[in-house]
Amino acid sequence: MIQPGPVFLPKGFKFSAVKAGIKASGKPDLALIVAEPTTTAAALFTKNLIVAAPVEVGRTSLARSSGRLQAVIVNSGNANCATGHAGIRDCRRVCGETARFLKLRPAEVFPSSTGIIGVPLPVEKITAQLKPLISSAGASLEHLRQFAEAILTTDSKPKLASVHLGSGRGAITGIAKGSGMIHPQLATTLVYLLTDVVATPAELKTALRKSCDDSFNTISIDGDTSTNDTVLLLASGVSGIRLRSVRKEFDRALLEVCRSLAEQIVADGEGVQHVIRLRIDRAKNRGEALQIARTISHSLLVKTAWAGADPNWGRILAAVGRSGVPVHPNKISIYIGNQMVCRGAVARSFDKNVAHEELSKPECRVTVRLGSGKASLEFLTTDLSAEYVRVNAEYST
Amino acid sequence: MIQPGPVFLPKGFKFSAVKAGIKASGKPDLALIVAEPTTTAAALFTKNLIVAAPVEVGRTSLARSSGRLQAVIVNSGNANCATGHAGIRDCRRVCGETARFLKLRPAEVFPSSTGIIGVPLPVEKITAQLKPLISSAGASLEHLRQFAEAILTTDSKPKLASVHLGSGRGAITGIAKGSGMIHPQLATTLVYLLTDVVATPAELKTALRKSCDDSFNTISIDGDTSTNDTVLLLASGVSGIRLRSVRKEFDRALLEVCRSLAEQIVADGEGVQHVIRLRIDRAKNRGEALQIARTISHSLLVKTAWAGADPNWGRILAAVGRSGVPVHPNKISIYIGNQMVCRGAVARSFDKNVAHEELSKPECRVTVRLGSGKASLEFLTTDLSAEYVRVNAEYST
Numbered sequence: 001m002i003q004p005g006p007v008f009l010p011k012g013f014k015f016s017a018v019k020a021g022i023k024a025s026g027k028p029d030l031a032l033i034v035a036e037p038t039t040t041a042a043a044l045f046t047k048n049l050i051v052a053a054p055v056e057v058g059r060t061s062l063a064r065s066s067g068r069l070q071a072v073i074v075n076s077g078n079a080n081c082a083t084g085h086a087g088i089r090d091c092r093r094v095c096g097e098t099a100r101f102l103k104l105r106p107a108e109v110f111p112s113s114t115g116i117i118g119v120p121l122p123v124e125k126i127t128a129q130l131k132p133l134i135s136s137a138g139a140s141l142e143h144l145r146q147f148a149e150a151i152l153t154t155d156s157k158p159k160l161a162s163v164h165l166g167s168g169r170g171a172i173t174g175i176a177k178g179s180g181m182i183h184p185q186l187a188t189t190l191v192y193l194l195t196d197v198v199a200t201p202a203e204l205k206t207a208l209r210k211s212c213d214d215s216f217n218t219i220s221i222d223g224d225t226s227t228n229d230t231v232l233l234l235a236s237g238v239s240g241i242r243l244r245s246v247r248k249e250f251d252r253a254l255l256e257v258c259r260s261l262a263e264q265i266v267a268d269g270e271g272v273q274h275v276i277r278l279r280i281d282r283a284k285n286r287g288e289a290l291q292i293a294r295t296i297s298h299s300l301l302v303k304t305a306w307a308g309a310d311p312n313w314g315r316i317l318a319a320v321g322r323s324g325v326p327v328h329p330n331k332i333s334i335y336i337g338n339q340m341v342c343r344g345a346v347a348r349s350f351d352k353n354v355a356h357e358e359l360s361k362p363e364c365r366v367t368v369r370l371g372s373g374k375a376s377l378e379f380l381t382t383d384l385s386a387e388y389v390r391v392n393a394e395y396s397t
Numbered sequence: 398m399i400q401p402g403p404v405f406l407p408k409g410f411k412f413s414a415v416k417a418g419i420k421a422s423g424k425p426d427l428a429l430i431v432a433e434p435t436t437t438a439a440a441l442f443t444k445n446l447i448v449a450a451p452v453e454v455g456r457t458s459l460a461r462s463s464g465r466l467q468a469v470i471v472n473s474g475n476a477n478c479a480t481g482h483a484g485i486r487d488c489r490r491v492c493g494e495t496a497r498f499l500k501l502r503p504a505e506v507f508p509s510s511t512g513i514i515g516v517p518l519p520v521e522k523i524t525a526q527l528k529p530l531i532s533s534a535g536a537s538l539e540h541l542r543q544f545a546e547a548i549l550t551t552d553s554k555p556k557l558a559s560v561h562l563g564s565g566r567g568a569i570t571g572i573a574k575g576s577g578m579i580h581p582q583l584a585t586t587l588v589y590l591l592t593d594v595v596a597t598p599a600e601l602k603t604a605l606r607k608s609c610d611d612s613f614n615t616i617s618i619d620g621d622t623s624t625n626d627t628v629l630l631l632a633s634g635v636s637g638i639r640l641r642s643v644r645k646e647f648d649r650a651l652l653e654v655c656r657s658l659a660e661q662i663v664a665d666g667e668g669v670q671h672v673i674r675l676r677i678d679r680a681k682n683r684g685e686a687l688q689i690a691r692t693i694s695h696s697l698l699v700k701t702a703w704a705g706a707d708p709n710w711g712r713i714l715a716a717v718g719r720s721g722v723p724v725h726p727n728k729i730s731i732y733i734g735n736q737m738v739c740r741g742a743v744a745r746s747f748d749k750n751v752a753h754e755e756l757s758k759p760e761c762r763v764t765v766r767l768g769s770g771k772a773s774l775e776f777l778t779t780d781l782s783a784e785y786v787r788v789n790a791e792y793s794t
Contacts (some may be wrong), residue, residue, distance in 0.1 A: 049723070052718065
């Protein structure tokens, strides 16, 4: 696993967080990013056809402002989803009030919500806290950490990742939340990526798509795609460094930040005991590899076997067989760690204790080799523990 | 739920079961049906691309014998899957030896296996018990029950269902097993349907397809399609009643038997606390209704909410949204029992206690109304409890 290193502060951003009383726990649940007027933006959203109000409003705002944003307002504890016209109105009101305090246009304020679906947004609780929220914004690491804390729901810890582009060339810092309803089709839960380079919204969009494909789009905790998934990339331009002059370093750094955040999300999955680094090798193409990885990572029988560190590879093989991909059974091999446990879809004798040990690690490796082509993919997923069931059987009641 | 009524004995079949030592528990694990020489047959098999040896051998035998069978040999405790050429050879050996004792052609003996994947079939243990197995066959209800017991794996009870076609017109009796890896694409786990009418294999195949579509193909416990799924319909012809002279009654009776067995399988699902009768209404067509029902029934977040009898309908709505079906959110309503909890994909105020009470029942009703057309579908599924995780994290180790 990529170890999250020190967190850098990209220039041009301030952060803050307050307790608005949305979360029953009384923890901070309203968070703000204020960005320089030079800031450009690009975002990716959930592919779920049921989308939350902030996703609709945020998408429209980005179009209206031609990819220019100066604030991000996030609440946790309520998804503002399945709330109809009232939900849209509430979301616009939060953006409008924030804009008024900051002297911006409403379309320059980007909204996000995360939490329970189908409960009206407590908009008065939010607007009542906007003034202290805005007045307490600051550019220190401590302020950034407060923001990262306030956007969490069932997460056990904040998720941060940073990469410097090299001496005097700016930095990328990412903040994410998410530990359930994780099976992104495009983006995952809430992710904010901040950089101080100078970039057009189109340049940001291109960079964002590429980096998401190999990070947030190749993880799954429970196979459920959220209605609120949003990845937002903001470039303040304050460093004066043009993205196009550091494109290679920028792309590499953005991918590294996204991967680190994706790994932190999976590792902090609800009830997760083991992170599984699932490799699909020798697939015909990336699409087929992804379809197989998702089927395996969505199989209850596979995930519960992993919970028991049980090298029951037959369940993995059965999942490959029902994935919908036209596989050739006699070409399929499965590895647990470095051990081949099945070849040509047939059992091989292997050391069960060694396989059990590998699967007992906090992070373990499982590889499925298809023998269909040259594409490969690494996918991060988790086991399914009784604790996941407990967390999710008790969420709303 | 259809209450399983009294079990009838269709004429022309004998049953037996013995302990061959395949199951570690020492319970009966080898079972036999012997049928009259007049018997015709049709079968449906799993759509998983990874198929067990008995599925391959059984399919070939049915073709070779032109749909004529005189024996069914079933072992539990070992799936004989992912066992390669040796698995095929072992399966043929079991059929061959059974045929030799019964003085039949090997293609007239139909094999089934269920249990763990990837472990060589203990063929000597099986052949050593064929003689006592065959010599103890009898046509009593007690013999039938012994057969039904011996084919079980993690099931907690045998599954039987019977329907009489009317006075002097024959009967249909079904025997099934299955409580995990239940998400049939065509058939489910092991099901034996016995009748004493006179029918061609083609007539049986037609009847079987129709009845499976609305029974075994509309249930799901865990979303995993087994590698061994087999539904076998045998007609002994001993009653002298031609199927074509009682087609309507036969089709209705076969559907009733299949539905009862499907319901018994779901109710006996691993760790199941609640059976959910999920209705998809006003869909564009049956295919879309089925796709949505399967996505809902496969959602970990929905299933865990059901485990807590939690009326968290937002998770159902989110599953509809990611199902891949082009739904119109503003036309979607969701009901828990008789209460509408969401209309036009928007929250409605409803009595949470009443909804919680409905979801606390052993069998509860959830309806999703799409507003896209006139098709509807009833699907049976289950909650996901910590007990399911426990059962499946401990299966092979």
